[in-house]
Every structure is written in structure tokens, then in C-alpha cells.
Amino acid sequence: MNETKISDGTKFKIKGARFAAVSANIKYVNRLDLMVIYLETGSIITGVFTSSKTKAPSVLWSKKVTKKAFKDDKNPLAILVNSGNANAFTGKNGKKAIKKIVTKISTFLNISKKRVLMASTGVIGEFLPYKKIIEKIPELIKNLSENQIVNCANAIMTTDTYPKIRYKKFKLENKFVSVAGIAKGSGMIAPNMATMLAFIITDVKISYDILKKLTASLCDKTFNSITVDSDTSTSDMVLISATSKVEMKPIEKSSDNRILKFAKMLELIMKELALDIVKDGEGAKKLVEYQIVGATNDKSAKNIAFSIANSPLVKTAVAGEDPNWGRIIMAIGKSGEKIDQEKIKIFFGQYLITKNGKVYSEYDEEKTKNYMKKTELLVKVDLGIGKGSSTIWGCDLTKEYIDINADYRS
């Protein structure tokens, strides 16, 4: 699913944020592969990180930084990201590389090391050529500009077929606030390149605690509700930062009624970026929204949703434009979650498929087949036994996925 969203970076300004990207020749020559986001004094940052037990050192480092950021918001913040090498499972070399890079930025910018975050995406297990990165830091910093976010979106791509960038400007009471986000990801972990990364920046004035709470709950509904191939990267990372540069009364209390609108806009950006990733899923031709309702609770609904969305047989049926609802039944069954066969209603789009524990008496295969030809599909399952619900997004499994991933690394 190709989408082109490259745009002029001048449209995506965030007060207090500057961007730069260069080519450091990490894996390929003359391709943007190193970027920095610089956030002025007073900025805060929170994050959500991979649940993998083989976390890359950049994940461990950045996680530590986001935990402490609220205690030290006097320094600027820098987020450095490279593509072409994940610096994952690289032993002591990996940690040393991060230390060297962070020290260089910290010295060069004269900021605390604890205000420098790092993310890496690319092949697992190869040593990061950190000297190439260190050499480029002066040039990178010199290039910093409020207009360069599009270059940053390009620099973090691996098997992505297009850069992913989203922006919204809206009013909170009488003040204009902006949110910009970039992301990369094309498999939960791509061929040799890895990882889903997203960086979101806003100029809103908000407390660390509230932003942290929003980050966790909104990630759950967006970036943690998508699947391309069920694989989890060693390096996934979503960072959300606020520069506080809008002149406004700070959002500090959870009763502040501006939170609702801000959260809504933030969720929209996160959801759009998340869907950009699924649409750009390796080999994906179709985007499927799975809506599960009527489950015993939300967690059960989400487990069932992922059991369906990750089933290779469901995904190949979607690729084949086959309304093969028996596979949905199979996937609900294998989830292990509580269900009552007699009460399951499956819908493809508006079409009811099952009722009373069997195929619906007025099920129309021809109409449903036609529906399956769309590139964006809705599969809804009403379990009819409770109030739990979950919506997630997945894609189909095509031969192109095999092509992309069975090629020998080169």
C-alpha cells in the first residue's frame, strides 16, 4: 500500500524544537541515516519501550532517561537516532558505543548526558560503527533547523517504502498548540533492519506526570494495537516530548478540561502514524480493522483480536479476498479466552456472517466476497457475553512478505 506524504518541512513547526539529518554511511552510502531532534530548555519527555527480554542497549539507556527527565528540565534535550544498525545483542561493544556517542553530544552541546536519548534501527548483532556517527555530530548540530523534520522522517526509514509524518495544530481554549510526529516500521521487526520507532513533539505546556499517563494509555490504543507479523523488536520505542513553549497556563491537574482535547489530538496523531506503519507493512496490500465487542473484559477482547489478526490462515484468507469466517472461529477458539459459541456474531463490514452457533441463515457469500475486494476492511466480532472491547489493526500476508524476508541479507 503506497502512500506519499512527503511534504515541505516548513509546515511542521513546533516551538522550541529543531531538527537535522545527515548521511553517516552506516550501512549504505549517501542515504540519510542519522538524525537529531533538539528540544530547548524546559522540555520534558516520556516514552514507551519494547517488552522484549532482549532489549537493545539504546532502549535501556533511553528508558532510564525518560524516567528521570522530570527531575531535571533545566537542560535542553537531544534525541539521536540512526538507521542501518540496531546495535542490539552486541555485548559490551554496544554499551560502549552508546556511551561514546552520548558523551560526544553531551560535550558538544554542553548538556547533561542524562538529557541525551538514543534509538537505533537496523540489523541485529552487528557492531555499531560509532566512530562514523561521532564524526558527523558537529555537522548534524550545525544543520539544526526548525524546518527539517521531514529529513528526520526519511533518516529513520529501513524497509519502509515511504516516510511517515503527521502534524496537527489546534486551539486549547485561546492558545494554538501543535503536535508533530514521525515514525518508522514496516514489520514489527523488518528483515535485518529492525523496529518500530516513533517520535512525537508538541509545544504544549504540560506536566511530566500528565504527559506520562497520556503516553501510556494512548500507546495502548494505537502503537500497541497494531500488528504486521506478530514479531516484537528488540528496539521498539515511542518517545513523546513537550517543549512547553506555548505561552499558556500549564496543564498540571488531571481535572484540567483541556486534557480531553489535547489527548484526542495526540491520539489521532498516534493512530495515524500507527496505521501508516501497518499500511506500509512488509508486503501488505490490505489494512484490516478488528473490532471485538461483548467480551468478558477489555484484555480478553484484545487477546482475541490479536489471535485473529496474527493468524497466518486469517491473513492469507484476507490476501485471497476470501470471507473464510471458519478461520475467524478457529482463531477465536485458539485464543483460550472465555466465549460462548452460540453467541458469537461475526461481521465482515456490514454483513452478518454467524448467529446462534452457525452460519447466519441469510448470509450472502457473493456480497461478502465483493466486500473483501476493498483495500480497507472491517472485521467485527460481537462475543455477546460482556462489555469488554478492543480495536486493533492488522494487514494481510502475501508472497511479497516472503520475498522481502526470505532474501539473504546483503
Add this chain to the structure above:
Amino acid sequence: MNETKISDGTKFKIKGARFAAVSANIKYVNRLDLMVIYLETGSIITGVFTSSKTKAPSVLWSKKVTKKAFKDDKNPLAILVNSGNANAFTGKNGKKAIKKIVTKISTFLNISKKRVLMASTGVIGEFLPYKKIIEKIPELIKNLSENQIVNCANAIMTTDTYPKIRYKKFKLENKFVSVAGIAKGSGMIAPNMATMLAFIITDVKISYDILKKLTASLCDKTFNSITVDSDTSTSDMVLISATSKVEMKPIEKSSDNRILKFAKMLELIMKELALDIVKDGEGAKKLVEYQIVGATNDKSAKNIAFSIANSPLVKTAVAGEDPNWGRIIMAIGKSGEKIDQEKIKIFFGQYLITKNGKVYSEYDEEKTKNYMKKTELLVKVDLGIGKGSSTIWGCDLTKEYIDINADYRS
């Protein structure tokens, strides 16, 4: 992976067991699709069934029978199996179909209904044309012969490319005992056809309790240690029966030292059938044995093994003959199990790949690439933190899997 193992059925005799198969035109015309195994008075039967929450009615029925069989071994036993239709998610019609079929066999053979088992494999959600089956029962029973097990193996095939049949004859002390087994399965659930089924018969004289215990523990090490596509059928079933027709002192005590040899032979048959299924996995070109050792416990080892074996990225790397060990690290990480990155040793065959949390200093990519060209591979992971271990078998993910499963049902 094609293997031909069709053989003359006269070689596979089990005392007290007779077999027959006919064509009932359930889905296709003139293809064996209905079979029966008849076991004389005194036979016992145990089973292991799918963990799916959307179990087919035949699974629920047969499960009930195996629970009670030991209390009533005066009647003969009959196992009726059809392919071409799974009779799953068919509501009341499904239960009615089973009732009608079981009643017919029970009346015709003059045995208790509680001694008739049934299994079905094929498309989910379509009503079973049970009248076609009932009509054929007299012919089926008339055909019963001790030589017809090969026809039974053929009659249960769906997308299988060859029948799966294994046989062993061995001495327990001074008595010859035979074990025969047939199986089907080509995806955990195949395109529209479904299911893994296995039926094993022996003439050993053994108590129900001991056979039941063996069935559960050996299934765990064989049929429950394979994966083709991580999907679980609504209809999986393994039945193991003993006719007791060998004139021998019965095996009734768990201290009986004949159990060890019998269990070993039974496990061998079960493992061979299980591997036959993986080798015949939809689109599979390679069989991979995953040996996990040094885990905190066996359960953790098995979870890690399945996390690796089911990873689409690992499976496509195997298809591409790429020793992409970074994906093994990723899959270990996403399992959520306890590990220590520094202690993980990965071996492809005899080649050590990782040590001390990074790639092994003497890792030889060329040699490992050559190793990956084999059709049967060993991937061994030593986690180095405990005594837990598990061995499972999986296959690669190829474009043919997509071909087989993305085709519209017809």
C-alpha cells in the same frame, strides 16, 4: 517435502483390529473419505484433544467416550472418521449429525453408543451431509479387514500430499507386540479442510490408567511439540487404543519394567507421525528441530522454542537459507521468558553463533550458510541459566503456503 510411504496393508496387522474405508462423496466424488477402525471386545482407548475453545462436536463426543472407556471394556470399539467436512461451528445440526451417525453404527454393530468414537476433518461451518455417511455404513462394515489400514490413512487426508502410516513390531520380554499409527495434518488447520488427527492401535495388554498416562506424556513430547503455522484446529484429536489381544501378563503396575520399552516404541511411532505432519506442512521445504536447553524449567524452554519456531521472520529466514540469528534473538526476547543475554549460546547444527552476549568471535558465516542449505536443520539454544529443556519441530514459511491458503475456497 514429498515422501511416499504407501505400503501393502498386510504388513501392518494388529491383533484384534480391523479396518475399512469407502468413498462417501462428502466433498469430492470417488475419493476415499470415510473410514472405520473396529477394535474387538476387551479393547481400551484414551485420547488427547484440541485445547480450542471452539471445539467441534465430534471432539466433545469422543472426549467423553475416552473418559469412560475403562469402565466398559466388554463391548467392541468403533472409530469412525470422515474427511471433507469438519462439522465444526454447525450449531444444533452438528450435534444431531453425530447422534444419527453414532446411533446407526451402534445399532448396526449391536454395541453401546458409548463405544463409538467419531472424528471429522474438513471445512469449518458447513453442515455435515450425515445421510451420505449413514448410507455407507453397511458397506463400510462389510469391508472390515485386518489388511486395510493403508486405505484408512488415505481416507483421512485433506491437503496432505501423502498418507502417514507407521508401524513397529517388537518384543516385550518373550512376547511380540505391535503398534500401528496413522495420522493426517498439513497445517495446524488446513485451508478449509482442518485439523491434525492421529489414530494409534496396539495389541498390547495394558491397563487403561497406564495407557492414559503414557498418552498424555508422550503427546506432549510429540504431537504437541510440532508447529506448522501456529494455528490450532477446532478438531485436533489423537486416539490411542490397545486391543489386549497379545497373550501376555497384563501391564497393570507403573513399576512394570516392560513399560519403558513399550513407551519408547510408542513415542517413536508418535514422533515419526508428528514429523511426517511437519514435513508435509503446507508449502514446507525444510524440517527444523529446535532444541532448547539451560532454561529455568521445561515449560519456559517450550515457550521459547515455540516463540522461535512460530516466528514468521525466523521461518522466512529458514526458507531463504539465511543463518539470520538476530531473528532468533528477537524471538527469544519476545517470548517474555527469563533469560540472560550474556549467557545465550545459539548453534546452527554444530556451529556456535553467539557467546557472551554477542556474535561468537570465530563465527564463520560461509560455513553456516552452507549448513542452511540442508533440508533437515538443527537450531540449538543453550540459555545457560538452568536445567529446563524442550525439543520441538517446525518448518519454513514459503510462498507455497500463501498459494495454498490464499486461494479462494472452491
